[in-house]
Amino acid sequence: MDLRIFTEPQQGATYDDVLAVARATEDLGFDAFFRSDHYLTMGGDGLPGPTDAWTTLAGLARETSRIRLGTLVSSATFRYPGVLAIQVAQVDQMSGGRVELGLGAGWFAAEHAAYGIPFPAKRFGILTEQLEIVTGLWGTPVGETFDHAGEHYTLTDSPALPKPEQRSPLDPSRAGVPVIVGGGGPTRTPALAARFAAEYNQAFPEVASVPGRIAHVRAACVEAGRDPETLVQSVALVLCVGRDEAELARRASAIGREVPELRANGVAGTPDEAVERLTWLAAQGVERVYLQVLDLADLEHLQLVAEQVAPHLPGA
Template identity: 65%
Template sequence: MELRIFTEPQQGASYDQLLAVARCAEDAGYGAFFRSDHYLKMGSVSGDPGPTDAWTTLAGLARDTSRIRLGTLMTAATFRFPGPLAITVAQVDQMSGGRVELGIGAGWFAEEHSAYGIPFPPLGERFDRLEEQLAVITGLWETPAGETFDFAGRYYPVQGSPALPKPVQQPRPPILLGGKGPKRTPRLAARYADEFNLPFVSIEETAAQFERVRAACAEIGRDPAGMNWSNALVLCCGRDEAEVRRRAEAIGREPAELRENGLAGTPAEVVDRIGRYAETGSGRIYLQVLDLADLDQVELVAAEVMPQL
């Protein structure tokens, strides 16, 4: 089981705060530092100092870190055209020496679109656009050097693209897809995903959705053993109950609720719950760290949870 750090900067974070968490995670031995791709806060938090752009952040971290992998959970397909996104991710992959992963989804948060003038089509069209984006992005990256790429898409037609620049990772950086949709999500994952991620769902929901994706893989003749499987869960770990409660209060949650819906409790409790997710086939856990100033929690999990997994 690999542990990765996952942050939500739209809730309020500067680049320097994110850099501090990323460097702490790198030094502590985590597998990756991921961030959400949102432009508007959620809930009652202030969101100060305002949103940061995910790929601008990752470009900076590509130069300001040296070993840890970097990525998004999830970039919204509504935010960017697929050609420029393929260029951006390939460039950040070059800047990082081949450490980038692209998590991408259809987009879901309507309010952030209206707040920043981004079109927000109906759900069916968003999935249609996501599917075309995946075809274009992977097609551009996988086109052999010296050849051109064409795609007869409804939303993103491409003609005579030189398909440059190329990422460091070949044939391409890993692509993460995820979500609870019962039909199109598994089909897209089977076709395009190197990793399937489920955010903030129960062990039972995880097992059911993983099985749908495995069935979709079987339908197209893909071996699901070649895919990585993961969960994202909010973290609230403390050395004792008082520390658990203090950390829960810092993020506006209750320990009992977090024990049910996240990874909360002492290191022993967290290890036990991770083990139950591992029984579903999950091999990576993205620890959602909401209090970015609490680097002690990141170090505690590295010291007392990670060695037991």
């Protein structure tokens, strides 16, 4: 099972704060460092203010050497798809081919209002076209052009440059980066994942719902004529682990959460409890877990998981 560290810098973090967590992620042996793509805090003052996701990842691309890097998830409302394709391809080149793109429809209306970003009521069609365009631009052979005429975007005679360093997981003959699609809907989102994604992510689900959602997206793959085994199954869950109850309570308090709630639907409790939760997820078909780290200053938390949880997981 891959363990990835996932952060929420909009809650209040500088680039240097994020860099410290990314370096710890790499040094401690985790698979990847991911961050949210948000511009407004969801509680508290958010000082010193947000950092842009792809600007941050560009910096981390040059200051790390092994870990995968990406967003969980970028909002389709934030960037034109042509611009996003250029940004992601460039950061992939800067990292030597270590970037992944999580892309979603966007949901946080307040951050759009705060920064003057349009927030259409209907966004699923926008997301679908963005996935078509971004993957289409990357996959267009060098020397050919890309065109798209849709309801939301029109591209004419695009040179479809630059190309990512990586090859598309869905078609290794073409350039591309792994795309992550996630959501809880039973029909439309699984269909999008089956069509475009290398990975399907469940973000903070009730743990009991995980097997059913996996079944939905696997069925969508079959309906689309795709082998379900080619789609990585992942979940994102909040992390809160302590050596004893006092340390656990301290970490829960630091992120403003209650221990019983974290134990119910997070990777939380003692190291043994965390191993039990992750082992159960693996048995349901989950191959990758994003551990949401909310206290970016608590690097000892990551060390505890690396030393007392990760070595005891399936396939470790």
